[in-house]
Amino acid sequence: MGDPAEQRPAPATYADLEAVPAHLVAEILAGVLHTFPRPGPRHASVASRLGIDLGGPFDRGRGGPGGWWILFEPELHLGGDVLVPDLAGWRVERMPDLPDAAFFVLPPDWICEVLSPSTAAHDRYGKLPVYAREGVTWVWLVDPVERALEVHHLGSRGRWEVEMVVRGDVSVRAAPFDAIELDLAALWPRSRG
Numbered sequence: 001m002g003d004p005a006e007q008r009p010a011p012a013t014y015a016d017l018e019a020v021p022a023h024l025v026a027e028i029l030a031g032v033l034h035t036f037p038r039p040g041p042r043h044a045s046v047a048s049r050l051g052i053d054l055g056g057p058f059d060r061g062r063g064g065p066g067g068w069w070i071l072f073e074p075e076l077h078l079g080g081d082v083l084v085p086d087l088a089g090w091r092v093e094r095m096p097d098l099p100d101a102a103f104f105v106l107p108p109d110w111i112c113e114v115l116s117p118s119t120a121a122h123d124r125y126g127k128l129p130v131y132a133r134e135g136v137t138w139v140w141l142v143d144p145v146e147r148a149l150e151v152h153h154l155g156s157r158g159r160w161e162v163e164m165v166v167r168g169d170v171s172v173r174a175a176p177f178d179a180i181e182l183d184l185a186a187l188w189p190r191s192r193g
Contacts, residue, residue, distance in 0.1 A: 017082060025073075028082040029126050036119055039086070045189045046144045047072065047086040047114045053187075057180050058089070065179050067092050068109075075103040078134045083127055087112040089176075107134040110176055115143045132158055138176050147188050151175060 011031030020026035024035045039047065051072055057064020069090045076083045088108035095106055111131055113123040123141065131139055132154055139160065141150040151164040151174045166172050169185035 011080070014082065025084055026082075027084055028080070029122075029130065031080065034122060034126075036122075039114070040116065042144050042189045043086075043114050043116045046142060046187050047112070049187050050112060050114075050142065051087055053180075053182060054087075054089070054177055058177060063180070069095060069098065074108075076107070077103050077105050078107055078130055081130050083130060085111045085127070086114045107131070107136050109136065110138040110140070111136055112140040112142060115141055115145075117145070128152075128160060132160060140174070142187070144188060147184070149174065149184060 012028045012033035014028075016033050017026045017028055020033070020035055023038060025038060027034045027036075038044075051070060054068075055070045056062040058066060058068040059070040060066065069092065071088055073084050073086060074088050076085065076088070082103075085108075088104075089110040090104075090106065091109050094109065099105075113119075113127065115123055120143075128139060135154065137154050139152040139154075141152070142148070143150075146167060147169070148165065148167040149172065150162065152160040153163045153175065155161040164172065164174060166184065169188070171181045171183045171185075173179075173181055
């Protein structure tokens with residue numbers, strides 16, 4: 001039968017991640033390499049629109065307070081895990097300059113995962129515990145199919161507390177970006193024909 005330690009695969013390495021074809025998104029979570037297709041058009045549209053809506057007032061300071069870096073798909077090196085959220089934000093007071101490396105070791109202050117049927121379980125049950133462990137303060141889960149926004153805040157006990165769950169074509173002020181009103185109806189892709 002053999003030694004059980006010999007039967008376990010070796011933990012995935014960054015070289016394994018680099019060997020993944022460019023048409024896939026690759027992450028390492030708890031030593032396991034996970035690959036997913038690039039986001040589909042609706043997923044990409046929602047992430048792009050949200051980045052635009054938040055980037056102007058918070059990253060660029062246009063129509064809002066500024067003071068943030070808002071980035072699409074940054075590669076995060078958090079402990080032994082390598083994760084790629086759809087969007088992430090760092091307060092400038094914590095990260096005054098962008099790093100020279102192609103990845104980030106400083107955990108973001110805010111993360112947004114746009115859920116899709118192929119990634120929702122991974123995002124919720126795999127990545128959220130890592131974000132909590134690393135002290136990410138806010139996580140948004142955006143579901144384009146359900147047209148829903150969930151806002152989670154890291155509580156004092158290191159557990160996620162649900163701050164808000166909204167569905168549909170509503171306008172909201174959602175922390176940590178509650179200085180502006182976010183029109184969810186403008187996020188959901190619609191036919192233009």
